[in-house]
Amino acid sequence: xxxxxxxxxxxxxxxxxxxxxxxxxxxxxxxxxxxxxxxxxxxxxxxxxxxxxxxxxxxxxxxxxxxxxxxxxxxxxxxxxxxxxxxxxxxxxxxxxxxxxxxxxxxxxxxxxxxxxxxxxxxxxxxxxxxxxxxxxxxxxxxxxxxxxxxxxxxxxxxxxxxxxxxxxxxxxxxxxxxxxxxxxxxxxxxxxxxxxxxxxxxxxxxxxxxxxxxxxxxxxxxxxxxxxxxxxxxxxxxxxxxxxxxxxxxxxxxxxxxxxxxxxxxxxxxxxx
Amino acid sequence: xxxxxxxxxxxxxxxxxxxxxxxxxxxxxxxxxxxxxxxxxxxxxxxxxxxxxxxxxxxxxxxxxxxxxxxxxxxxxxxxxxxxx
Numbered sequence: 001x002x003x004x005x006x007x008x009x010x011x012x013x014x015x016x017x018x019x020x021x022x023x024x025x026x027x028x029x030x031x032x033x034x035x036x037x038x039x040x041x042x043x044x045x046x047x048x049x050x051x052x053x054x055x056x057x058x059x060x061x062x063x064x065x066x067x068x069x070x071x072x073x074x075x076x077x078x079x080x081x082x083x084x085x086x087x088x089x090x091x092x093x094x095x096x097x098x099x100x101x102x103x104x105x106x107x108x109x110x111x112x113x114x115x116x117x118x119x120x121x122x123x124x125x126x127x128x129x130x131x132x133x134x135x136x137x138x139x140x141x142x143x144x145x146x147x148x149x150x151x152x153x154x155x156x157x158x159x160x161x162x163x164x165x166x167x168x169x170x171x172x173x174x175x176x177x178x179x180x181x182x183x184x185x186x187x188x189x190x191x192x193x194x195x196x197x198x199x200x201x202x203x204x205x206x207x208x209x210x211x212x213x214x215x216x217x218x219x220x221x222x223x224x225x226x227x228x229x230x231x232x233x234x235x236x237x238x239x240x241x242x243x244x245x246x247x248x249x250x251x252x253x254x255x256x257x258x259x260x261x262x263x264x265x266x267x268x269x270x271x272x273x274x
Numbered sequence: 275x276x277x278x279x280x281x282x283x284x285x286x287x288x289x290x291x292x293x294x295x296x297x298x299x300x301x302x303x304x305x306x307x308x309x310x311x312x313x314x315x316x317x318x319x320x321x322x323x324x325x326x327x328x329x330x331x332x333x334x335x336x337x338x339x340x341x342x343x344x345x346x347x348x349x350x351x352x353x354x355x356x357x358x359x
Contacts, residue, residue, distance in 0.1 A: 014291055015290065016335065021295030026332055029332075174332075178331060214296070215295045216300040
């Protein structure tokens with residue numbers, strides 16, 4: 001590893017605000033290790049977040065950072081990327097921030113193939129506001145707003161983002177932290193829109209209410225309940241129900257928005273006779 | 275070289291950042307770590323450490339550093355970083 005992750009932390013703000021055993025720290029660790037392996041200088045990275053537990057991450061990171069409004073991180077990130085295409089723009093969002101209020105920004109950034117890497121910290125719950133169910137809370141699970149069980153079906157974010165047109169789509173859990181970091185590294189080096197869903201654990205609001213044990217039990221359960229995309233492809237849908245499918249779901253090379261927009265600039269200059 | 279019995283090596287725990295979640299203790303394949311009386315991670319068996327870095331990678335609080343690293347892996351010909359555009 002070319003750099004130490006300590007070069008990317010604002011140590012004066014540590015320890016961070018997340019609860020003991022919160023998977024968000026493991027995901028952030030995986031992100032920083034990916035950036036360190038890529039040897040990216042602090043000033044070449046911009047991390048943008050919305051609102052929620054996951055969105056607290058940029059405060060601890062010594063990059064260009066922006067903590068924006070609920071669900072709008074990708075909109076801000078789009079502006080940053082267009083203004084400064086040489087930055088590696090990384091969005092840190094949660095399942096509530098990115099799949100609910102920010103869902104539209106997500107699918108349109110994917111459709112545009114905007115040069116932004118989005119890491120969705122999926123802890124299955126709105127943690128910051130004390131445990132309301134989100135669009136990624138699995139059916140049947142308990143939440144403060146679903147005291148008798150969640151009757152809604154949860155999104156498959158990877159299918160959604162893949163169908164929307166992203167160039168890179170992958171999922172891993174915090175129990176697969178090395179794999180997760182590799183996926184994030186590939187996402188950052190992808191031209192166009194890249195999406196990694198990082199499935200984590202919220203021991204405080206999701207775990208406690210659903211009696212899933214402490215942080216260790218939750219991480220072990222994530223490992224046990226995961227199945228690779230290759231293995232899942234050989235099984236009946238009934239056999240993989242409730243499992244977390246991990247792997248890389250798509251790697252494409254469609255031209256990214258920035259690349260296409262460079263063409264627009266060229267044509268406009270030609271039209272203006274310059 | 276790591277001297278035998280050195281309680282600080284080869285794994286360092288930043289106690290002021292550790293929240294005592296126990297993930298490192300459970301994930302270490304060699305059971306190097308234990309819970310201190312206050313619940314935070316303690317390097318109990320430093321000589322058993324195989325420097326796999328699982329504790330460092332799995333720590334949600336950035337509180338662990340494996341200071342004695344394995345010999346660097348040979349360069350596996352990683353793709354050059356593209357602009358990410």
